[in-house]
Amino acid sequence: MKNSKTSINLLSSFEAEQAYYEMLGPLPELFGNSKTEEKEQSVTKGKCFFGYFIDRICLGILALEFPFVQTAHIDWIRVKENSATQEIEKALLCHAEMFCQDHSIYSLTAETRIPLKNEHLKEFEIYIKAGFRPLFERRNADLGYVIVYLNKIISPKIFKWVDLTHELSEKIPTWDRNCGFKHKEISTYEEGATGCQFSIQSIEMLAGAGTHIDAPAHCYPRSKTVIDLPLQSLISPCVVIDVSEEAHDRYSIDILTIRNFERKYGNICKNTFVIFYTGWERFWKQPEKYHNHFDFPSVTQEVAEYLVSKDIRGIGIDTLSPDRPDSKFPVHQIILGAGKYIVENVAKANLLPAVGSYVFVMPIPIVKGTEAPIRLLGMFPG
Secondary structure, three states, rough: OOOOOEEEEOOOOHHHHHHHHHOOOOOOOHHHHOOOHHHHHHOOEEEEEEEEEEOOEEEEEEEEEEEEEEEEEEEEEEEEOOOHHHHHHHHHHHHHHHHHOOOOOOEEEEEEEEEOOOHHHHHHHHHHEEEEEEEEEEEEEEEEEEEEEEEEOOOHHHHHEEOOOOOOOOOOOOOOOOEEEEEEEEHHHHHHHOOOOOEEEEEEOOOOOEEEEEOOHOOOOOOHHHHHOHHHHEEEEEEEOOOOOOOOOOEEEEEHHHOOOOOOOOOOOOOOOEEEEEHHHHHHHOOOHHHHHHHEEEEEEHHHHHHHHOOEEEEOOOOOOOOOOOHHHHHHHHHHHHHOOOEEEOOOOHHOOOOOOEEEEEEEOOOOOEEEEEEEEEEEEE
């Protein structure tokens, strides 16, 4: 086989179906409903296919689909029996990744069965070795097996980043109206040793000051503290529900707002982090107005119950709290009681798109911490 010619070609759905038939027999439902043989059609609509050829004989096919903007999903890979399966699959995966890079696609996803059997383990390992990382599992009750969903970030360079964190100072607004943050220098450069000078500082603060996280233990004893929250739960797809045009100091975000958002942008999915942007952050540098005797936009109990039913990761809001104290804190009880978390005092959420972003919640890992200051970052393709 020294003189064999190997190539990977972009195929139309018709060409892919013909090649598949020659390899494994007919299975037309894999190929969509494209009526054209033009390759450009398969790139821009539905699915696109890559064929692995040796001497013009197709030994493997990979199908890509495009469920979201700048996102590709490996729908399936098939390799001819008795061929070098792993080598061909690896080559097709590599080619698909290069294709994604060329077309400014930032995320490549795939699904495979949980590796309980050897044949499933091999496929799982191919994805892992190619740089994919498991995100979550889903059980197919009808078929009796579990699927693992994997993801690979193709090019982080095409992301835009937003710092959603307020700066800490001795003038920030807090729940009890006493700033709760002290920052001082305890050793100056002038006091340092000869040849090496340091400024040494100390801070003293409330754990719930500034942009911070409430862990379930904030409300419930023996619940998860800050350090008990799994790392993967702190990195999530994000939606931003913007109510800034109608929000006022006694405004409550109700279930109709959520329904309208889903009607416009699609259903809020499992494991999503939901940010409510009320526009209240514009008063951040006016502590008395931001506090406003606890009159600020909030979230209703019905919304909290609905979001928990959707199995979200957590919620964030650009006010001191999603609850006003006169309501007896139903949102805290519902969200934290479900093992989720709350982020308060979110900054600049209006710079994120309504859908399609990710958030990174990075708390200080405080032992027995029920609250903690965080760095909150948002990321979206740009």
